[in-house]
Amino acid sequence: MDFDFSEEQQLLKDSVVRLLADRYDFESRKKHQAATEGWSLGVWRQFAEQGLLGITFAEEDGGFGGGPVETMIVMEAFGKALVIEPYLSAVVLCGGLLRNAGSDEQRRTLLPSIADGTKRLAFAHAERQAGHDLHDIAATARTEGDAFVLDGDKSLVLHGDTADAYIVSARSSGERRDRDGIGLFLVDAGAPGVSRRGYPTQDGMRAAEVSLTNVRVERMNVIGDPAGGFPMIERVAHEAIAALCAEAVGAMAEALDMTVDYLKQRKQFGTTIGSFQALQHRASDMFVALEQARSMALFATMMSSEPDAEERGKAISAAKVQIGRSGRFIGQQAVQLHGGIGMTMEYKLGHLFKRLAMIDTMFGDADHHLEAFADSDGFVGAL
Amino acid sequence: MDLRFTDEEIAFRSEVRNFLKENLPSSIREKLEDGRHPSKDDLVTWSRILNRKGWAVTHWPVEWGGTGWDPIRQMIFRDELQQAPAPEPLAFGVSMVGPVIYTFGSEEQKKRFLPRIANLDDWWCQGFSEPGAGSDLAGLKTTAKRDGEHWVINGQKTWTTLGQYADWIFVLARTDASVKKQEGISFILVDMKTPGITVRPIQTIDGGHEVNEVFFDDVRVPLENLVGEENKGWDYAKFLLGNERNGIARIGISKARLRKIRELAKLHTFGEKPLIESPRFRQKLAAVEVEVKALEMTQLRVISGERKREKGKPDPASSVLKIKGSEIQQATTELLMDVVGPYALPYEPEREDGTRWNEPSVGPDWAASIAPSYFNMRKVSIYGGSNEIQRSIIAKAILGL
Ligand SMILES: Cc1cc2nc3c(=O)[nH]c(=O)nc-3n(C[C@H](O)[C@H](O)[C@H](O)COP(=O)(O)OP(=O)(O)OC[C@H]3O[C@@H](n4cnc5c(N)ncnc54)[C@H](O)[C@@H]3O)c2cc1C
Numbered sequence: 001m002d003f004d005f006s007e008e009q010q011l012l013k014d015s016v017v018r019l020l021a022d023r024y025d026f027e028s029r030k031k032h033q034a035a036t037e038g039w040s041l042g043v044w045r046q047f048a049e050q051g052l053l054g055i056t057f058a059e060e061d062g063g064f065g066g067g068p069v070e071t072m073i074v075m076e077a078f079g080k081a082l083v084i085e086p087y088l089s090a091v092v093l094c095g096g097l098l099r100n101a102g103s104d105e106q107r108r109t110l111l112p113s114i115a116d117g118t119k120r121l122a123f124a125h126a127e128r129q130a131g132h133d134l135h136d137i138a139a140t141a142r143t144e145g146d147a148f149v150l151d152g153d154k155s156l157v158l159h160g161d162t163a164d165a166y167i168v169s170a171r172s173s174g175e176r177r178d179r180d181g182i183g184l185f186l187v188d189a190g191a192p193g194v195s196r197r198g199y200p201t202q203d204g205m206r207a208a209e210v211s212l213t214n215v216r217v218e219r220m221n222v223i224g225d226p227a228g229g230f231p232m233i234e235r236v237a238h239e240a241i242a243a244l245c246a247e248a249v250g251a252m253a254e255a256l257d258m259t260v261d262y263l264k265q266r267k268q269f270g271t272t273i274g275s276f277q278a279l280q281h282r283a284s285d286m287f288v289a290l291e292q293a294r295s296m297a298l299f300a301t302m303m304s305s306e307p308d309a310e311e312r313g314k315a316i317s318a319a320k321v322q323i324g325r326s327g328r329f330i331g332q333q334a335v336q337l338h339g340g341i342g343m344t345m346e347y348k349l350g351h352l353f354k355r356l357a358m359i360d361t362m363f364g365d366a367d368h369h370l371e372a373f374a375d376s377d378g379f380v381g382a383l
Numbered sequence: 384m385d386l387r388f389t390d391e392e393i394a395f396r397s398e399v400r401n402f403l404k405e406n407l408p409s410s411i412r413e414k415l416e417d418g419r420h421p422s423k424d425d426l427v428t429w430s431r432i433l434n435r436k437g438w439a440v441t442h443w444p445v446e447w448g449g450t451g452w453d454p455i456r457q458m459i460f461r462d463e464l465q466q467a468p469a470p471e472p473l474a475f476g477v478s479m480v481g482p483v484i485y486t487f488g489s490e491e492q493k494k495r496f497l498p499r500i501a502n503l504d505d506w507w508c509q510g511f512s513e514p515g516a517g518s519d520l521a522g523l524k525t526t527a528k529r530d531g532e533h534w535v536i537n538g539q540k541t542w543t544t545l546g547q548y549a550d551w552i553f554v555l556a557r558t559d560a561s562v563k564k565q566e567g568i569s570f571i572l573v574d575m576k577t578p579g580i581t582v583r584p585i586q587t588i589d590g591g592h593e594v595n596e597v598f599f600d601d602v603r604v605p606l607e608n609l610v611g612e613e614n615k616g617w618d619y620a621k622f623l624l625g626n627e628r629n630g631i632a633r634i635g636i637s638k639a640r641l642r643k644i645r646e647l648a649k650l651h652t653f654g655e656k657p658l659i660e661s662p663r664f665r666q667k668l669a670a671v672e673v674e675v676k677a678l679e680m681t682q683l684r685v686i687s688g689e690r691k692r693e694k695g696k697p698d699p700a701s702s703v704l705k706i707k708g709s710e711i712q713q714a715t716t717e718l719l720m721d722v723v724g725p726y727a728l729p730y731e732p733e734r735e736d737g738t739r740w741n742e743p744s745v746g747p748d749w750a751a752s753i754a755p756s757y758f759n760m761r762k763v764s765i766y767g768g769s770n771e772i773q774r775s776i777i778a779k780a781i782l783g784l
Contacts, residue, residue, distance in 0.1 A: 001386065001388055001683060002385045003683070003688075004687075006384065264783070280782075281778065284774035287777050287781060288703050288777070292677040292703075295679075295684060296676070296677045302387065318677075374662070374665040378641070378669065380641045380675075
């Protein structure tokens with residue numbers, strides 16, 4: 001049991017924090033957001049130069065051979081700075097799918113170009129009817145000779161408006177809610193039959209609705225077993241949840257820091273508001289909520305590479321519950337303790353609150369995961 | 384970073400577990416499983432079994448009987464004791480006055496008291512709180528005045544846990560009333576058989592007798608029973624209270640209770656089906672389990688941090704353990720109330736030795752202790768520095784407010 005970062009991990013952390021301090025104060029973020037893409041290509045290139053885009057890829061795939069801890073370090077720093085670049089979609093989700101399920105050929109050709117920033121993929125998976133259920137897939141993939149033809153509508157595709165290509169989940173067999181029969185297909189954004197509608201999200205990022213009509217996918221662009229993709233989708237969703245937990249911890253820590261600073265500066269009734277015990281205790285409760293969240297983000301990180309899907313799922317669900325609850329409490333109280341200034345678009349705090357609220361909705365909210373965890377035999381089991 | 388237990392740590396855990404399986408008397412285990420209290424004899428018996436094994440005072444310095452285990456092993460040991468469930472060594476001696484004596488006491492005191500604490504030859508109790516001095520402990524009024532070779536102690540202590548069995552009490556008393564309140568307090572060891580001491584029981588809301596009032600009426604104590612320096616008692620008390628907070632999360636106990644809750648919720652049916660099949664109940668249970676897991680990780684983080692801290696300096700983050708640990712303990716007893724349902728109602732008190740009246744119980748035989756545990760567990764957010772006091776510690780020591 002060892003909670004310390006290795007020397008390389010500490011260096012990584014320092015370099016990410018330094019980069020964001022230089023390039024990502026809140027005023028710069030506003031500029032990044034105003035760019036054509038809705039985020040900054042320049043920052044993306046810097047992420048590539050610092051090795052962040054390939055941090056978890058194998059060295060022979062153009063990466064650095066890192067693991068979940070490295071992702072956690074990066075995401076936590078991103079959470080603090082409210083980074084809006086497509087890291088989750090391109091690196092964690094699509095990079096993760098390719099890393100876990102791609103053929104040698106697919107990994108060798110695609111991962112290096114994700115790592116060097118030249119290619120950005122987005123994961124076209126969620127569908128309107130699916131709610132939080134990862135296996136609810138209506139999009140179809142029928143065979144046509146040696147190829148597949150995809151039809152269906154994909155929703156809430158993170159950063160899908162500017163992606164060069166998609167990894168699309170579609171059903172090659174079975175019923176809409178079956179776990180079997182789902183495949184993963186690599187589709188160029190410009191392929192005939194692909195259309196997309198981009199839009200901004202509440203947390204300052206971008207997403208798209210993506211439609212596929214008669215989109216032809218050659219055999220070489222099928223990722224893994226065309227009917228057995230679900231375990232990989234689940235696994236990568238778990239990795240993404242662990243990453244989001246770390247990002248949320250960064251955002252919570254920043255919200256608490258800002259709140260504590262504010263309590264020390266803001267004066268009312270002739271004294272700093274931080275001298276009021278009601279507010280001191282609220283801030284302490286926020287700290288407790290943050291520590292519990294941090295613990296569960298670490299737990300999720302540790303368990304995200306667990307091979308046993310059931311054990312992994314329990315841990316990830318438990319973590320998402322804690323993150324959802326702590327995130328809501330800290331986000332709401334941070335706004336409350338700032339008074340009116342916390343309500344303004346101009347000020348960073350409200351954006352932390354919004355990002356925390358959106359993280360809760362992604363890959364299953366706290367209630368969804370509480371239900372999932374409650375259906376399991378829990379951590380302690382029966383005697 | 385590697386958040387898994389090492390192979391050695393896992394082997395250590397099974398060594399402890401096996402020892403407990405083979406050596407914990409089943410009568411004691413059953414009492415604890417039932418939510419009843421071990422008797423004085425039970426505790427003495429068990430402490431001596433542990434002491435023979437060399438595990439009575441595991442965190443003490445090796446020269447005084449400690450094991451030299453690192454903080455993770457200490458945590459594993461405690462966790463296994465709590466989950467067995469086995470009684471923990473009597474805290475007032477082992478975790479409170481023992482460390483004060485080996486850190487600040489004289490050689491004489493160490494030789495005289497420490498081995499007897501380890502073997503539970505002396506039962507210690509804690510004489511800190513007074514009717515007028517609770518959270519504001521430094522406002523205490525009990526006095527100790529020098530008279531020749533003796534201190535003469537006058538005043539009243541209260542909430543003295545298990546004082547009815549005690550051979551010794553460690554007392555905070557005012558030895559200088561002319562200075563700032565924290566600077567005139569001394570830490571004195573008092574034999575409970577000394578003339579002038581009266582112990583009166585206080586019954587708690589669960590019907591039990593675990594706390595007492597202790598009155599001091601011209602109690603004469605040899606001067607050599609002062610620990611450390613005169614008027615430095617407040618420092619020793621803070622040291623002691625910091626140590627107290629560390630063990631207070633009681634995660635092992637909460638885990639054992641969750642296991643029991645699951646088991647009982649499967650057996651016990653309400654109407655048509657066992658409670659465990661109620662989604663509402665399962666979700667309440669799941670929510671507590673998530674909190675326990677998070678706290679377990681938090682505790683490991685605090686403990687790993689401890690390895691790098693200056694010895695004896697408690698981490699203010701241990702206040703998180705106190706707040707969450709107590710809330711979780713309370714939540715588990717609330718879940719047991721859900722499980723027992725209307726059979727919480729009959730009042731069938733325990734006797735002092737932890738047995739019940741001979742009459743057959745009204746409800747299921749495990750039901751009688753559930754409401755009392757729920758009532759009794761309200762104490763854990765009050766003592767050991769109330770949860771409000773812990774919030775103030777976090778606000779000041781961590782957040783700098
Ligand atoms: C079952 C039990 C066993 C105990 N065993 C022992 C023992 O063995 N030896 C011993 O010495 N003592 C013991 N205690 C005493 C315990 O330490 C005190 O009860 C505790 O310190 C609180 O003091 P109090 O009861 O006087 O409450 P008070 O201090 O009067 O507190 C009343 C309420 O006010 C709140 N409060 C007080 N000050 C503040 C503040 N500054 N800011 C915000 N809120 C505040 C408290 O949190 C609490 O909610 C025991 C108590 C119990 C219940």
